[in-house]
Amino acid sequence: MSMITWPVPTPDLPDGVHAPLADAARAAAAAYGVARAQYARKELAEVVDTGADGTPTMRVDALVEGAILESVSRNRVNLLSEEVGFVDHGSAITLVIDPMDGSANAAMGVPLSCFAGAVVRDGVATEALTLWLDTGRTWWALADEPTPYRTTGRTTVDGSSIAMLRPKDNSMSSWLRVANRVDRVRVLSTTCLEAALVAEGSMDAFVDPGSDTHRIMDLAAAMVTLPSAGGVVLDARGRPLEFDLDLSRRWSGIAAATRHLADKLAEIVTEAG
Amino acid sequence: MSMITWPVPTPDLPDGVHAPLADAARAAAAAYGVARAQYARKELAEVVDTGADGTPTMRVDALVEGAILESVSRNRVNLLSEEVGFVDHGSAITLVIDPMDGSANAAMGVPLSCFAGAVVRDGVATEALTLWLDTGRTWWALADEPTPYRTTGRTTVDGSSIAMLRPKDNSMSSWLRVANRVDRVRVLSTTCLEAALVAEGSMDAFVDPGSDTHRIMDLAAAMVTLPSAGGVVLDARGRPLEFDLDLSRRWSGIAAATRHLADKLAEIVTEAG
Numbered sequence A, B: 001m002s003m004i005t006w007p008v009p010t011p012d013l014p015d016g017v018h019a020p021l022a023d024a025a026r027a028a029a030a031a032y033g034v035a036r037a038q039y040a041r042k043e044l045a046e047v048v049d050t051g052a053d054g055t056p057t058m059r060v061d062a063l064v065e066g067a068i069l070e071s072v073s074r075n076r077v078n079l080l081s082e083e084v085g086f087v088d089h090g091s092a093i094t095l096v097i098d099p100m101d102g103s104a105n106a107a108m109g110v111p112l113s114c115f116a117g118a119v120v121r122d123g124v125a126t127e128a129l130t131l132w133l134d135t136g137r138t139w140w141a142l143a144d145e146p147t148p149y150r151t152t153g154r155t156t157v158d159g160s161s162i163a164m165l166r167p168k169d170n171s172m173s174s175w176l177r178v179a180n181r182v183d184r185v186r187v188l189s190t191t192c193l194e195a196a197l198v199a200e201g202s203m204d205a206f207v208d209p210g211s212d213t214h215r216i217m218d219l220a221a222a223m224v225t226l227p228s229a230g231g232v233v234l235d236a237r238g239r240p241l242e243f244d245l246d247l248s249r250r251w252s253g254i255a256a257a258t259r260h261l262a263d264k265l266a267e268i269v270t271e272a273g
Helices: A019-038 A041-045 A059-075 A103-108 A172-181 A191-199 A216-228 A259-270 B019-038 B041-045 B059-075 B103-108 B172-181 B191-199 B216-228 B259-270
Strands: A047-050 A056-058 A078-081 A085-087 A093-101 A114-121 A124-132 A138-142 A161-164 A184-186 A205-207 A232-235 A253-256 B047-050 B056-058 B078-081 B085-087 B093-101 B114-121 B124-132 B138-142 B161-164 B184-186 B205-207 B232-235 B253-256
Touching (some): A019 A059, A019 A093, A041 A059, A041 A103, A059 A078, A093 A103, A093 A191, A093 A216, A114 A191, A114 A216, A124 A216, A161 A172, A161 A191, A191 A205, A216 A232, A253 A259, B019 B093, B041 B059, B056 B059, B059 B093, B059 B103, B078 B216, B093 B103, B093 B191, B114 B191, B161 B172, B161 B191, B172 B259, B191 B216, B191 B253, B205 B259, B216 B232, B216 B253
Parallel strands (some): A078 A093, B161 B205
Antiparallel strands (some): A047 A056, A078 A085, A114 A124, A124 A138, A205 A253, B124 B138, B232 B253
16 A cells, blocks of 8 residues: 655744644644554545534544644633534633645645644634645744735736635636636645645635635635735635634635735636626 | 746655755756845846847846856766757766746746756666746656555546646647547646646646647657656657657647547647647
8 A cells, every 4th residue: 555655844934823723733744654653544534523514534634633632622612613513611712723725635645735723713814824844834823914925916917826616616717717817726625724734825815716615714724814924815706714613604715915906816717797 | 127026945855865966956946046035026037148049048047057067067977968968978878858947937927937957868768857936846856656645537528627838830620630639638848747647646637739849859758758657648640759869849749648648639630730
């Protein structure tokens, strides 16, 4: 059976990251490293459960989320996560976490998957951390404080370089409309990493072209990070993005360098096909 | 102006790599690191010339290829490369190199770009090295010797997980035909890295769906690496893949886990639209 032989580095987190969030990130990286050393690709991808969000849980998801559950339990904070849903430890603080963004990549060995989490205190997000598990690179942001990295500042769709969610049955025509308007399109299959690349100015935008795939955990870190980096996150159909325990809610997230670019992309997504 | 702040690691190459090829790879990594430290994204992307293959040369391409030119000159081997074309040092050995695969990524800061090179002795390719510049990961292969990493062995398009070249005006309908048949599609915008991920079993195939974008430098390393890993590289339209000094030739490369999968993908690409 085929193993992923590359190591998962121990992340070198910036000083000052909210301690329970940092602990959860380190736990995720360690658990993913152990999972890759113990299980072959097919075993990592095996569906072992159905998550609280109604989507299949792969073994790699379960192992990484299990480590995060132990971490929040040690640290006595609440957790809102993909597979387990809401875990109440009676804290004013809830970590909203996507334990393994890009699970399909993570299970196959495509080196594009992330831990992404936001700290929500009494319903208000205060900071976020995105960790690219394969390299240990992190993007940290405090709400309402400018990050050292900045978006590109682009306002026009023409000439833009973006990433999109892969086209799905319900988004094929809008996927094509967007692809035909931008200068360059990529599909990395990891929303949280793609949003971080928009925040740091390496791409102009990331778009779910209307497939309504995103849950709040997929967007939580970006909702803090993008504004602090000069950009914006919104829903292509204009629905408010809210921290909500109802994991059946879905959005078509757009993370963009500027509000103007996000609005223009949303217009193209929602044009009558 | 916006700089790419992540470092480019010094690659840790496997023992035994053909010395001039290893030297060229190290030179490329060092030059890309210096370029990122000296120039902002827009400067890296600035078109400074037209390459021997007729495509625009960005500053980042020119700087990295310049370092490779010095390397082959020191090592007295010939070079076939994207911007400079054929450089004859009177050797029986020619390095066929894509100095900066995924240039657009490399200039923007999307961490998906490669050095890829093959050693061709008297017209026969003997080994290849692909180096993911952002992480230092390498894939080395000797012609006709099994590599430690293996392809997935998949033979069916149904259920497959692939990468494709981004859709272009001349490949939109075939891009969609393939996307609709596979289980999962990605677009990383770096052919050489995508081919390496197919070789190591992290994806089932990489496909140019008929846009005829590939030059021999884009495919040279994969043409050695894939067969040694159990896979195959072929042209979607069945044209022979040849080491040729004529840089106007183009192919639509398919790198796949098995011959059967490659043939099926080629069939879908070339179906009457």
